[in-house]
Amino acid sequence: MKFVIVTGMSGAGKSTALKMLEDMGYFCVDNLPIALLPKFAELAHAPGSDISQVAVGVDIRNGRSLDEMSSVLEHLKASGVAYQILYLEASDEVLVKRYKETRRTHPLAKQGRVEDGIRQEREKLLYLKENATYILDTSQLLTRELKKALEQIFAGEKNFKNLMITVLSFGFKYGIPSDCDLVFDVRFLPNPYYVEGLKYKTGNDKEVQDFVMGYELSHTFLDKLVDMLEFLIPNYILEGKNQLVIGIGCTGGKHRSVTLANKLFEALSNCPEYGVRLEHRDVSR
Numbered sequence: 707m708k709f710v711i712v713t714g715m716s717g718a719g720k721s722t723a724l725k726m727l728e729d730m731g732y733f734c735v736d737n738l739p740i741a742l743l744p745k746f747a748e749l750a751h752a753p754g755s756d757i758s759q760v761a762v763g764v765d766i767r768n769g770r771s772l773d774e775m776s777s778v779l780e781h782l783k784a785s786g787v788a789y790q791i792l793y794l795e796a797s798d799e800v801l802v803k804r805y806k807e808t809r810r811t812h813p814l815a816k817q818g819r820v821e822d823g824i825r826q827e828r829e830k831l832l833y834l835k836e837n838a839t840y841i842l843d844t845s846q847l848l849t850r851e852l853k854k855a856l857e858q859i860f861a862g863e864k865n866f867k868n869l870m871i872t873v874l875s876f877g878f879k880y881g882i883p884s885d886c887d888l889v890f891d892v893r894f895l896p897n898p899y900y901v902e903g904l905k906y907k908t909g910n911d912k913e914v915q916d917f918v919m920g921y922e923l924s925h926t927f928l929d930k931l932v933d934m935l936e937f938l939i940p941n942y943i944l945e946g947k948n949q950l951v952i953g954i955g956c957t958g959g960k961h962r963s964v965t966l967a968n969k970l971f972e973a974l975s976n977c978p979e980y981g982v983r984l985e986h987r988d989v990s991r
Contacts, residue, residue: 707750707751707757707758707759707760707787707788708732708758708759708760708788708790708860709747709750709760709762709782709787709788709789709790710727710732710759710760710761710762710789710790710791710792710860711743711761711762711764711789711790711791711792711834712724712727712761712762712763712764712792712794713763713764713765713791713792713793713794713831713834713838714765714792714793714794714795714831714834714835715794715795715796715801715824715827715828715831716765716766716801716812716813716823716824716827717796717801717804717805717810717812718794718795718796718801718844719794719796719844719847719852720736720763720765720794721736721763722849722852723792723794723852723856724736724761724763726852726853726856727761727856727860728761730759730856730857730860730861731759732759732760732761732860733750733757733759733760733761734760734761734762734763735760735761735762735763736762736763737763737764737765737767737768738762738763738764739768739771740764740768740771740772740774740775740778741771741774741778743762743764743778743782744778744781744782744785744787746760746762747760747782747785747787747789748785751787764834765831766813766814766827766830766831767813772830772831772833772834775833775834776833779837790839790840791834791837791838791839791840792838792839792840792842792859793831793834793835793838793840793841793842794842794844795835795841795842795843795844795845796843796844796845797843797845798821798824798825800844800845801820801824802820802821802824805820806820812824812827813827814826814827814830839868840859840866840868840948841868841948842855842870842948843870843948843949846872846983846985847870847983848983851981851983854981855870855981858978858980858981865978865979866978866979866980866981867943867979867980868943868948868980869939869942869943869947869948869949869950869979869980869981870948870949870950870980870981870982870983871939871950871951871952871974871980871981871982871983872949872950872951872952872982872983872984872985873952873954873967873970873971873974873982873983873984873985874886874951874952874953874954874967874985874986874987875909875953875954875955875956875959875963875964875966875967875985875986875987875988875989876953876954876955876959876963876987876988877955877956877957877958877959877960877963877987877988877991878891878893878955878956878957878959879957879958879959880959880987880988880991882953882955883951883953883987885951886951886952886953887949887950887951887952888938888950888951888952888953889953889955890931890952890953890954890955890966891955891956892927892954892955892956892962892963892966893955893956893957893962894923895918895921895923895924895927895956895962895966896917896918896921896923897956897957897961897962898914898917898918898961898962899957899958899960899961901917904917904961907961908960908961908964908986908989909960909961909962909963909964909965909966909967909968909986909989910964910968910986910989914961914964914965915965915968918961918962918965918966919965919969924965924966927966928966928969928970928973931970932970932973932974935952935970935974939980943980952970954966954967954970958988958991959986959987959988959989959991960988960989960991964986964989967984967986968984971984
């Protein structure tokens with residue numbers, strides 16, 4: 707039986723994730739008291755039960771019961787329940803923005819500031835995060851990207867390695883993205899900006915892609931970049947890294963960087979062991 711504990715920060719998307727898991731055939735229960743987890747697992751796993759996949763939402767609403775989580779997990783393990791923990795994360799800035807947009811009150815900040823509630827919640831959920839099987843940062847994830855990541859992890863028998871990769875194109879004139887782990891400068895490639903008919907197009911247009919990739923230099927760079935990443939990614943996974951942001955930059959972030967980011971995304975998307983998303987920061991400027 708698959709037994710998934712869905713937890714993480716309030717506002718990071720746990721309810722959405724549970725709905726997606728339900729659509730994938732999981733029997734889902736949200737906000738189950740922690741003390742009832744072993745009994746629930748026992749009933750779900752009992753002879754004659756037709757439940758083969760379970761997802762249980764556990765979060766800060768359990769209050770002081772979170773202190774019992776360590777012993778409850780030990781009990782599950784001793785009972786032969788091969789549980790997995792999915793921890794949903796998001797940056798403080800994104801969480802505050804989501805709370806303000808929905809006008810919801812943070813569970814730990816009834817009369818105070820949302821920021822204080824988020825800080826307290828991180829402290830209380832630290833044990834679950836440290837023991838999580840999978841950590842997904844939803845700060846920049848679209849709903850469909852979260853769904854794809856969950857399908858990679860929990861649908862079928864794919865060996866997902868708990869790494870989400872973002873391929874991000876940008877323009878150096880607007881600054882290097884602060885969250886990039888790796889940055890590659892493609893301003894050495896021929897610039898379509900100065901070609902008549904291509905200036906107002908982008909690397910999402912076939913004409914620009916054909917121009918940029920029409921040079922052997924572009925193919926050589928892409929091949930070497932993919933080769934290096936195929937070496938680095940397994941080692942980042944071994945290190946325990948769960949987020950990798952790869953920045954591809956050109957002058958304005960519209961032509962060369964967008965083209966190469968698209969090509970790199972295509973090259974990395976073939977591996978089921980990690981999730982890959984694509985973002986063009988400056989293409990619409």
